Amino acid sequence: MRKSSLCREQNGLKKGSWTAEEDQKLVDYVQKHGHGRWRTLPKHAGLKRCGKSCRLRWTNYLRPDIKRGKFSIEEEETIIQLHSGMGNKWSAIASHLPGRTDNEIKNYWNTHITKKLLRMGIDPVTHAPRLDLLEPSSSLLINPPQFDLPSLLSIRSYLNPDILNLATTLLSCQDNFKTQEMVTSMQQNQLQSPFLPQSQLMQVTNSSSILPYFGHDVNINGHQPYNNLANYGYDESKQGTVSQNGAFWCNNLGFGSSSSITPLNSSGTSYVNGCTSTEDERDSNCSKILTFDFPMSGLDVNGLA
């Protein structure tokens, strides 16, 4: 007899959503007797459920150490990092995230992270940039993915540097002009990233494979004065490179073999203004960051080169 069919074959057992009363019965029983022996637990607890259903309800919902609520950026980073090494080993991933269940992580991955990665042109399965970007028929070429800087910064260290370099090269074909424009501007303006030695900066910019990191306080959403940019190698007097429509495209962002570089989020805080934003806020931030909304007023776009 297949064990998997035990639940199904037991007649008179309730299925579907749990009621508060059922939850209370299960909690009371487990608190009193501990969990385990799930097969016999429902009978002893007075529940018309199969043991498997009870176990799932307990481990995924009723356990006292369950952490409810939205995932933090740190948790999201951890998930992506672990997934890149483990694949869909949700329980193994969950063991690294206290209070989170494999089911919750799996759901979050499927509903949020995969979409976010796809939006950035990254294959959520392989964690490599999607090579279908190069397909002439690909809509991605026509409507290229607008890479999300903070998200890329967060996942940068989890991606294979070689793949990233390849992707950067490939992607640079798409919108090379804007990258070159910025690189040229940076070199001419003697811009220097606080996170990159000048030599490294020159090296990476010469290869067009990497753009400098922005710092924690760099204003991306426009909620803080833009002069913060000056602290991160942004020469306010010269005004950084933006496209004519005010969008700062990140298509060419690559991070090369940057493992030695202090991660932007090394402090463990989030990227945008150091806030611990909610998922919605992060998405909002991301969507805004996708096209870095620099105010056009006062920007001398033509005087950059």
Added chain:
DNA sequence: AAACCTTCCAACCGCCCCTCC
């Protein structure tokens, strides 16, 4: 306001591994 669509997530299902006898 209502119908329709999309998103999200709790719960289920089937398979697998481990332990016990």
Added chain:
DNA sequence: GGGAGGGGCGGTTGGAAGGTT
């Protein structure tokens, strides 16, 4: 060694909630 039972895992589903037309 092998069958049975217990528990865990990953994939999938169904319905509620929210959003859009």
